[in-house]
Amino acid sequence: MSDLTIDRVELTRHLDLLYGAGGTFEVRIPKIRGARFDGKAEPRAVIASGYFDTPSAAVEELIRVVGQAKYEGIYATLNPTLAALLARAASHLRAVESGGSTGDREIAGRRRLLVDLDPVRPAGISATDVEKSASMEHAQAIREFLRDRGWPEPVVLDSGNGLHLIFDIALPADDGGLVGRCLKALAARFDDERVKVDVSVANASRISKLAGTPVCKGDSTPDRPHRMARLLEVPDELEQVPQSLLEALAGEAPQTKALAPSSPGTFDLEAWIASHLPDARGPAPWAGGSRWIVDPCPFDPAHIGTSAAVTRSADGTIAFRCLHNGCASRRWRDLRSLLDPRPSTPVSAALRTSPPVDEAPGTQVLYGLADVVEMIRPRIPIPTGIRPLDERIGGGLAPGDSVVIGGAPGTFKTTTAVQIAADGAKKGAAVCFVAWDEGWLRVARKLGSRFGEMWSELNGEYPAAVERLRLRIKEQDLSIYLPDPSTGATIETIAEEFARVAPKDKPKLLVVDMLQVLDVETVADDDPEPVAVRKAVDAVLSVGKKHSAIVVALSETTKQSLSLDAIDAAPLAAFAGSRRIASRFDVPLVMAKLGDGLVSRVYVPKNRLGPTGRFALRLDPDRWKLVPEEERPPEEVQADRAREEADGDDRAVVAILREKGPLETDALEGEARSAGMKRIRLRLAKARLLAAGTIVESQAPRTGVRGPGRTLFGLPETSANLRRTPAETSAGGGNSRTETSAAAAPPLRGGGGFRREFRQVETPDGSKPPPSRAQTESTPDTRLPAHDERVDGKSQVRRELARRASRPAATKGARGSS
Incomplete structure (x- = not known):
């Protein structure tokens, strides 16, 4: 301004x-x-x-x-x-x-x-x-x-x-x-x-x-x-x-043309507008057809400018639309009812299988069963190149099918879309990739790398690589297009241009990345985000239907979708905009990252083309290609599964100790058993977590009993305040605070091997004494151990037991000196 x-x-x-x-x-x-x-x-x-x-x-x-x-x-x-x-x-x-x-x-x-x-x-x-x-x-x-x-x-x-x-x-x-x-x-x-x-x-x-x-x-x-x-x-x-x-x-104004009787099966839109909307501006070229601007909107005079319009597409379909929310539900039939009310159509006329006289194309409501069956065409799917997905959608995607892919950043949504687009082009489809989110230049390099060229050489500095790519595209008769985001073109305009330039004998595949950033004709500046997203979904599916295209769209997801447990519980709720997005597409997919970050789990929670389920894809960095997890060498799959199971066990132990506080071995085993963890897996998890300093082990004295104290496991930040039995609490006296002393228990293990010494402190008024130097030492890192810090298998357990066996002598020495 x-x-x-x-x-x-x-x-x-x-x-x-x-x-x-x-x-x-x-x-x-x-x-x-x-x-x-x-x-x-x-x-x-x-x-x-x-x-x-x-x-x-x-x-x-x-x-x-x-x-x-x-x-x-x-x-x-x-x-x-x-x-x-x-x-x-x-x-x-x-x-x-x-x-x-x-x-x-x-x-x-x-x-x-x-x-x-x-x-x-x-x-x-x-x-x-x-x-x-x-x-x-x-x-x-x-x-x-x-x-x-x-x-x-x-x-x-x-x-x-x-x-x-x-x-x-x-x-x-x-x-x-x-x-x-x-x-x-x-x-x-x-x-x-x-x-x-x-x-x-x-x-x-x-x-x-x-x-x-x-x-x-x-x-x-x-x-x-x-x-x-x-x-x-x-x-x-x-x-x-x-x-x-x-x-x-x-009196000098041009005479408006009278509304002449329509010939059978046709509708004179120009004459109707001249009679009922004499102030409409047009017709003007629009998306291969014509458009008349109606200013102001007949339903609300506050809607001015170019908000309201009557359109006639290239195939003769007549429509009315107003860009404002208040008129979002208004259609062509509503406009005719408002300006040109006619007697209700008898039921017999509504059941006719041919369009009635003086009816706009596309306004017939009911069709006979045989006529509907006659409209059905054999489904000829195009494989996506992702075998587990093709098995669930009848061998691939066919014209008219729609898929939406949701997932957190880094779950390979765009990579999946690129793979589907490239394989579709190889199988004979014309592809239009609307890269509004990740960027059309980066997506172009990803697509180019799918045809044998190196990612690093796909730019203007390597003309030889560009020419090789151009030659491959020509030799394989590929049709792949990317619209320029700087034009600000809407999805409707892009779809019309794609239909114009794409070979007529090829099926069309429209990829949209992503719905939340798409430019759409019907979205107004003051539309709330959920309304804007809904309009974007409607527009994408509408142009896909109009041009008989396969639609693959990407969508943002909610914050809850970052949790694997949340996705497992309700996969459809992962979509930003809730299930209203997923429900509009034939196949919604939700992607979540697993393990080392190269594996993504794909959920198929709803499927109009086949069975639901889930499968895993692993990224092959050398080819930048997603391959099904089961196609990898068995030893790699087994190792990854073991790491994933270990991750889950470690998280479960930490969660138990965070909720329950320090626990004895038997109590910890009981909690782990309730969580479905076997004893050997618990022993391995304890060994990994102790070695990494994520949990610590200490001993507390047993009241009135000689011999070794109770072994407690806890988190470093809670282990200094070990739980005491009711008997210990009563024996401690009224205003006396008794903390575990070095004479009563050996130093804590874990936490990077640091030692803590505690002494008995008497406080007459019951207030907390100032911390000692040992108590103010820094707490070790409580992160879960990385995979390369672990030693899997029974050897780790034996090593841990041997380390414990070497400690009694040192412990006795410490006690004797005290």
Whole structure:
């Protein structure tokens, strides 16, 4: 956003001109981000709307709320609203998601006619000086034309990118289309390839830019700068245009084509729009078909600009969509019901197997069973190259199938997608890999390495490797495409372009990485993340269905999915956005890392193409390829399984001691047995954890009994406060704190071999004595031992027992010296 700010004087002048004599009006700022409502900045892009009956109150509120917020423009209704609307937001601006703004039926009367001259340019950007001067030339020509017909002088406003001519009129809110026909007459006479008269501003509740406010479409550049809206000319006395002059001009408007009877099986969309949406702009080319912009949305006048549109795709399918949440459920049939209600279709007509007369393609509801069966085509799967997956999905993926892959970072989601894409291309599929997350350049290198080239040489510094890859692609007749992320293309546009360039005789495979960062036509800036993700899922599956493509999509996962136990319990819940994502795809896969980080477990919790289950894949770093775990040498598989089992046992022992505190051998064995751990596995786990210093072993004296004390195992941070029996507690006295002394027990083992000495301390008041130097020594690292620190097998147990046997002499010496 540029440094332009509101001009208080100019804004006050314009509002006084519009409503200085009285009247209620709405002020609206579409898609403002950072506005300060109730003193707090709103980070989302919202619509700011408020109602006022005095210009000064509107000026003060705008200056207070806008501040340094980002927006494209500030608007107000040209015609006064019903006074009752003041109760919606009396003299203040509020954030609204959708709706809540003025509708045509809420206008008290038409007091102004707006002729909006806008230069032709791409949407969402400011005009150049040349483009803007062209609109000024057109405005002057229209003024002279109307002046010659007896029209009074208008207010002339520089809208920032074009020019506004504003005439005073006096008509009811429902003018029977008179204003619209006047604008169409001017458009028919003055429109050219440079400037158009905007015929969509004829509705009664139309809002218009306010002078003294910044106009900030797109980024401000030297040739397309942001500008201020300002008043250029204001007549000394404003005169109303007589209705007779309005009707005379409206009589020159082109006649709309009558709605002719449709031929059997066809629907004349152009004629229908001309009859029911005369202000629609179009048709314009769109995704191989046509599009008509409907401004404002017929279901909610607050939805302005290009939000609402009627489209006709290349195959003839007609659709309506509005990008705002409030209209997310509105469809073509809803629009027809709203504007062109017809008698209900009899049941017999709904059961016909051929489209009825005057029905849009794709609107038939019911089909006969034989007709549905006739639509089914044999399934010809393309292997993914991952054998355990192919076994569960009928030999591979076929056109129309969809897979979503979820997993934490580093679980080889993208590698899996690359492998499926590369093997699909080798099997004859045309592949489009939308690499919006990891990056298209990195994914391109991964794909290239799947065709025999070294990863390190797949760049512009090695032209020989690039040429070899190019030759292989040509020799093997491969069709692989990656869209450029910098274009900002939506998935709908990418899919249309992919369908255009891909060989027609090849099945299509669309890979999307990933759903959460995908650009989609239907996603609005103020959509909450779950809504945006749902729309992305709908869009991906929709384009896949439209082009009969295989869809492989990647998805983020929840924090809970980092836990293997959580995934085991509920694999589908791992997807960010919960099960609503997974439920839309034929085969959801969840990936979780195991062991040394080169193995990923793949869960198939739901499968419309075959059985569920799970399997493991290991990354072969030399080929950067995922291979099924069981295809590796048996000794490697056995060693990995042993390490995985050891990891689980170590975690279980640490968890028991953390929960229960220091335990004797028998008690620890009982807890381990309850957890399903055999005695030999517990002995091995204790030996590993003691050697690594993760747990420590100590001896506590038995009350009233001579001989060796009790052997306790615990964590280093809890072993100094060993549990005592009730008898020991009572023998210790009232305010006496007795700690294990060196004479009563040998020093602790484990924890890197450090020694701790404790002495009996009497505290008359029962307070805790200051720690000794030995007690303040650092606690050893409690990490689980790494695999290379362990000695597996019975030899480790024998070594540990031998080490214990060598200790009594030293222990006795220590006791004797004390």
